Each structure stands twice: as C-alpha cells, then as structure tokens.
Amino acid sequence: MAAPVPLRSDYDAAALRRLARSSHDPGQARRLLALAAIYDGEPRSAAAQIGGVGLQTVRDWVLRFNDAGPAGLLTGKAPGPQPRLAEHHRAALRQAVEDGPIPAVHGVVRWRIADLLHWLWDEFRLPVSKQTLSRELRALGFRKLSARPRHHAKDPDAAAAFKKTFPPCWRRSRRTRLPASP
Numbered sequence: 001m002a003a004p005v006p007l008r009s010d011y012d013a014a015a016l017r018r019l020a021r022s023s024h025d026p027g028q029a030r031r032l033l034a035l036a037a038i039y040d041g042e043p044r045s046a047a048a049q050i051g052g053v054g055l056q057t058v059r060d061w062v063l064r065f066n067d068a069g070p071a072g073l074l075t076g077k078a079p080g081p082q083p084r085l086a087e088h089h090r091a092a093l094r095q096a097v098e099d100g101p102i103p104a105v106h107g108v109v110r111w112r113i114a115d116l117l118h119w120l121w122d123e124f125r126l127p128v129s130k131q132t133l134s135r136e137l138r139a140l141g142f143r144k145l146s147a148r149p150r151h152h153a154k155d156p157d158a159a160a161a162f163k164k165t166f167p168p169c170w171r172r173s174r175r176t177r178l179p180a181s182p
Contacts, residue, residue: 004044005059008066013039019070024151027075031061035073038062084128092123107148113137163172 007122012063013036020032038058048058064072082175085093098117101108108115113130120133128136134144 005062005066005105007035007062008069011069013037016070023070025075028070028073031065031073032070034058035061044134070180072074084126084132089120089124089126090136090140093136097137097140129142 016032016036016039020029020036025031030051034047034053037047037050037156044055048055051058051061061073095114097111097116101111101115103109106115106119107144108139111119113133116137117128118129119131137144
C-alpha cells in the first residue's frame, strides 16, 4: 500500500479544532475535525469515520488542505453546466439582431427565434434550444415585440359606421327599489 499524503506542517490539531469551532460552514468544521484527528496520530480510517466519508474523500481533503489551507475545505457551490453561448457568440448574436436580417441572404424580413437558431447553426454549428436562445436574448436586453395583427381588408369607415351611437335624449332608467325583507 502507498504511503499516505502528509499534512502540511504549519498547522496542528489544536489549531484545526479552534478553526472548526469558529467556522460558520458545518461541512468545513467536519472536515477540519477529521484532519485534526490525523494530526493527533489516528489512522486515516478513523478520520474517515469522523467525517462520515471514505478514505479517498479524506485523501482529497488532505490535498485540498495542503493546497489552500482551511479555505480549501469550505463547501463550494457546484459550477453547473457550461453556458452554450460564449462571449464571442453573444457579441455576434447582438450584432446580428441589431443589424437585422438581409432578406436576400437570410431569406427573412425580420428575425424570429427560429430564424436566429438557424443563423447560429449556419455561423457557428452551435445547437441551441428555443428556450435557451430566448433567455440569452433577454439577458442581452432584447424583448420579444410583435406587431398587432391587422386584417388587410379592414375599412376604418365601415367600422365607424357600424358602431352604435345612442341619441343624447335617452335617459337612464330609474333605479328600482328592492322590497324590504320581512
């Protein structure tokens, strides 16, 4: 079996226990206490039992502690998936939307999300979903605007003639009283 990775020498068990008491991160406190057990000379399996993990995880903690000290044992946020669009993709998308499509080249007179999806594929061979592209456009400051539909044969004069107009002599009906309840 290989020799265990040694801990750095600028800390000791008492210092790690003090740090664990003052830590606001419960995961970091648990890791510090497990490493304090190693400083006390206990086997790594005992440290793994204190931490509630396996030996490989204790080894990873030792490596992180040796590299960054107690700050290396803080519970970090998972990085998550990488964004689909890089900065150069966003810059090109912004420029394309601001310039608008060229009908002879792009085959459309205004950009729709479906058209921008095809444009991204043609330019960068980048597959993006409609939801992702919509979110990216919104993050770039663009909003989905659409014109109000208007029928091509609408006649404003016919619409005005169709509206009902009431003669001014008409009065409101008198208000009727409801009968009192017994």
